[in-house]
Amino acid sequence: MELRVPSVNEVAMMSPVELQTRAQELDVLRRQVEAASALLVQRVDAASAFVEDGHRNVAAWGRATNHWSHGEAAGMAKLAKAFTLLPQFATAAASGAIGVAQMHALAKLAANPRVRNHLNADADRVLTEAARDLPFDDFVTLLRHFEALADADGAEDRHDRAMLDRRASVTFVDERAFLDAAGPAYDGVLFDEVLQHYTELEWQSEWDQLATIHGDRMCADLMERTPAQRRFDALQRIFALAASGGDGKGPAVTVDILIDQATYEHQLALLLGGVPDPIPVSHAARRRCEDSQGHLVDPRAAVAASLVGQVRRLVLAADGVVLDMGRRQRLFTGALRDAVMLTARRCGHPGCGVPGHACQADHTIPYARGGPTNARNAGPECGGHNRWKTKGAFTFRDRLGRWRTFRPDGTEIGWPTIVAALGTD
Numbered sequence: 001m002e003l004r005v006p007s008v009n010e011v012a013m014m015s016p017v018e019l020q021t022r023a024q025e026l027d028v029l030r031r032q033v034e035a036a037s038a039l040l041v042q043r044v045d046a047a048s049a050f051v052e053d054g055h056r057n058v059a060a061w062g063r064a065t066n067h068w069s070h071g072e073a074a075g076m077a078k079l080a081k082a083f084t085l086l087p088q089f090a091t092a093a094a095s096g097a098i099g100v101a102q103m104h105a106l107a108k109l110a111a112n113p114r115v116r117n118h119l120n121a122d123a124d125r126v127l128t129e130a131a132r133d134l135p136f137d138d139f140v141t142l143l144r145h146f147e148a149l150a151d152a153d154g155a156e157d158r159h160d161r162a163m164l165d166r167r168a169s170v171t172f173v174d175e176r177a178f179l180d181a182a183g184p185a186y187d188g189v190l191f192d193e194v195l196q197h198y199t200e201l202e203w204q205s206e207w208d209q210l211a212t213i214h215g216d217r218m219c220a221d222l223m224e225r226t227p228a229q230r231r232f233d234a235l236q237r238i239f240a241l242a243a244s245g246g247d248g249k250g251p252a253v254t255v256d257i258l259i260d261q262a263t264y265e266h267q268l269a270l271l272l273g274g275v276p277d278p279i280p281v282s283h284a285a286r287r288r289c290e291d292s293q294g295h296l297v298d299p300r301a302a303v304a305a306s307l308v309g310q311v312r313r314l315v316l317a318a319d320g321v322v323l324d325m326g327r328r329q330r331l332f333t334g335a336l337r338d339a340v341m342l343t344a345r346r347c348g349h350p351g352c353g354v355p356g357h358a359c360q361a362d363h364t365i366p367y368a369r370g371g372p373t374n375a376r377n378a379g380p381e382c383g384g385h386n387r388w389k390t391k392g393a394f395t396f397r398d399r400l401g402r403w404r405t406f407r408p409d410g411t412e413i414g415w416p417t418i419v420a421a422l423g424t425d
Contacts, residue, residue, distance in 0.1 A: 003029065017411050024415065028096035034103060035083075035093035037066075042080035075104050082110035088124040092132060102131040102139055109143045118150040118281045126282050133402065138345065141294050146284035148296070159184060159298040179235075186301040189257075189291040198234035199227075206230070257302045260288045267303040293355055294345045347382040348395055348403035350414030354382035362386050364396055379403055 005026075011019060041058055044050055050061035058080070059073040068076070082103075083090035089106065092098050106127060109115060123146075130142050148155035166183035206225060211218040225233070262279055269276040279287075289299045347354040348362075359380035379397065381389070389395065392408030405413045 016407065016413075017409075020413070027099075031096045031098060031100055031103075032094065034079075034100045035090070035096075035098070038076055038079040038083055038103070039090065039094065041076045042083050045077070045080060075107065078107040078111045079103055082107040085110055085116065085119045086124045086127065088121075089128045089131065092128050098128070098131045099136065101136055105136075105140055105143060106131060109147055112147060112151065112154075114151040114154055115147055118146075122282050126285050130285055135350075137294070141290070141296070141345075142284055142287075144296055145287040145289070146281055148289075149279055149281045149284055149287065152278070156298075156300075159300070184298065184301070185295055186297040186305075189295055189297055192293075192295075193291075194238065195231065195234055198237055199231050202230040202234045202237070256292050257297060257306070258288045258290055258292065259299065259302055260286055263287055263289050263299050264303060264306075267299045271300075271303060271307075292345070346380070347385055348379045348405065349381065349385040349388075350405055352382060352385060356380040358382065360386050362389070362395075 003026075006014070006022065014022070041062060044061060045058040050056075050058050053061070053064070055061040055064065057077070059070075059077045062068045062073040062076055063070065066072075083093070086106070089098070093103055110119060127143075127146070130139055134142065162182075162184040166181075166187075168179075168181035168183075171178045171180070202225075203223075206223060207218070210222055210224070214222055260283075262283060266276050266279055289302055290296045345356055346352060347356070347359050359382050361378050362381035364379060379395065381395075393405060393413075395403055395405045397403055407413060
């Protein structure tokens with residue numbers, strides 16, 4: 001392929017499919033070059049070919065030979081080792097099927113010595129398929145789940161250390177006060193949910209007040225506070241409410257923890273004193289133990305909290321559809337919408353970063369065409385992409401649980417996925 005970037009005028013004349021294809025062709029070349037460089041590093045290391053020029057290791061050879069930074073050289077050395085451990089992954093990367101960022105994310109995982117023994121042929125297959133098919137953020141989350149399963153003691157140690165090292169302080173420097181806190185991710189999920197709710201209250205209060213002044217001209221550009229200022233004011237409101245003893249008028253805060261059935265049952269058995277078989281690392285592709293925004297939490301804390309009614313659990317099927325929703329007593333209303341919002345971490349449109357909790361519940365098969373109103377026939381769409389679909393585009397969830405979006409002419413938007421994944425069963 002010719003390595004030429006089209007001009008602005010040429011880009012303006014291209015159809016969306018032509019432009020997407022050109023961008024993907026260039027990225028395949030970039031992927032292949034990255035993989036080829038790592039394979040060369042792998043072979044230089046295996047042959048100790050760096051010694052003759054006086055280099056101590058292959059990373060030093062790369063810094064001298066290719067003018068790499070220390071970070072680039074270390075990253076290439078890690079990727080070379082990952083290719084040795086995961087030959088199927090190396091082959092897919094060399095063909096251009098694996099993104100550069102995905103290569104290095106997996107290389108970082110493979111560098112964990114307590115994970116290395118679990119990188120067998122089955123893991124090679126699972127991780128290669130995930131790197132090829134998942135959006136990058138979802139792939140990184142899968143890697144974290146894989147690491148937690150492969151290095152269960154290490155994962156528990158990190159959660160325990162976060163608990164032991166928890167801290168909070170208020171310090172003063174001249175006219176400013178600084179609030180600093182660190183602790184377990186599980187508690188951070190609760191803090192985040194509460195802060196978001198009170199921030200939304202601040203936004204609505206400001207909007208309503210300014211709307212009385214500006215009337216029909218009211219718009220977001222007329223808001224007087226920045227998002228950061230509203231978050232601080234929300235935090236001040238939380239502390240003021242606590243100082244007053246609480247007035248019962250705050251928002252009803254729901255903390256949703258998404259957990260797959262195997263993980264839930266495994267942790268439940270442990271809490272009841274059982275000795276269940278370890279969950280295999282190959283389950284990482286289906287593992288969930290996180291809040292609605294993808295923050296991983298300690299499964300021990302999540303299961304224990306669900307039993308005493310502190311959180312609402314959502315148990316997921318393999319394709320991501322909610323099977324069961326435990327609930328706090330007052331949170332039954334709107335459960336179906338919540339189930340839909342939590343089927344994805346973000347808007348289903350490729351490349352959109354709007355988080356799922358900020359989206360609308362959208363029928364996959366339109367209601368007007370007989371589409372049922374249930375969790376399996378719905379997914380999160382941000383307001384803009386929900387309206388955009390009225391142009392004739394359509395979205396569906398394939399049998400692996402991935403959201404896929406097509407143009408009216410039937411061409412798919414985004415990086416092409418494997419044909420074997422097609423299907424709606």
